[in-house]
Amino acid sequence: MQIIVNASTPFAPADSKPLTSRGEFYQNALFALGCKPDNPPLGDFLRRAMHLEGQWLIASPIHWEATHNDAMIVAAGAELALDDSESRLLFEQVTDFLKGYEIQSAYFSPHLWLLKIDHLPAITSQSISNMLHHSMMPVISEMDKTFFWQRLLTEIQMFLSAHPLNSARDHSLIVNGLWLWGEGAFKPSTSQMIYSDDDIFLSPPHNSIAIVHKLDATNQFGKNSLLLIKHPQRWDLQKLRQQTQNNQSQWYWNNLAYSLKPRGWWSRLWRK
DSSP states (O other), rough: OOOEEEOOOOOOOTTTTTEEOSSSSHHHHHTTOOOOOOOHHHHHHHHHHOOOOOOOOEEEEEEEEETTOOOOOOOOGGGGOOOOHHHHHHHHHHHHHHGGGGEEEEETTTTTEEOOTTTSSOOOOHHHHHHHHSHHHHHHTTTTTOOOHHHHHHHHHHHHTTTTHHHTTTTTTTEEEEEEESSSOOOOOOEEEEEEEEEEEEEOOOGGGEEEOOTTTTOOOOOEEEEEEEEEGGGGGHHHHHTTSSEEHHHEOOOOOEEEEEHHHHHHHHOO
8 A cells, every 4th residue: 555645844753664765746646656756757647637738857946056067956946945935937038938949838836837848859857856866967968969958957947046036035045057857658557546636637538547536534445556646635634544554655755755565354353
């Protein structure tokens, strides 16, 4: 059983075993659906949800810093404290900038923008969660044999670093670049019974996911269940843990992940 929760948790249970979170709800969800963990095809997944045609990849706002002969992403996602209104302003500026390259863009969330890449060289990247606090240069050097994407990343960095919108960020880290990732085709591969409260999963585009059941209080979960919880504030997660404690479970939060062994039969007998 796998449980994906769109929230952070302060700590893992004492009796749990640590796992690796992919750092964001949809990255964790696509991993659970059988997509490659180092760079899930989130661009294709979201473009289907947004009814976009063609090939798309993800552009995530970042703050990066140069080191000796290298560079590193030090903040992305929630760490940037980038709200929706501020992100949309930056997105509009980047959209205008990219018109010079005939690149179309689409906005999904403050930390997930999309770029259409039908007519552009192939790109090989890694997810933003894989890149955070790691060396950028090995991945950038292998990103594209034509060096189109390497040049574009550099020009976007120069454009954003000098942009007036960043001067209004007060004490927050400036957005001085984008990380491009999430290319490839979304081809889920799982035999699990899927439950979700997320409209994107409940209305799977192009039948990419065969059947997704609506998550509600009457569901009975088995050991082969996959729960994709987009709106955790609507659910009693402590009660859910009690409901699932007879099965081995893997919990993936935005900030950490862990597995829990099933409660032993002697424990269940003791409680009766």
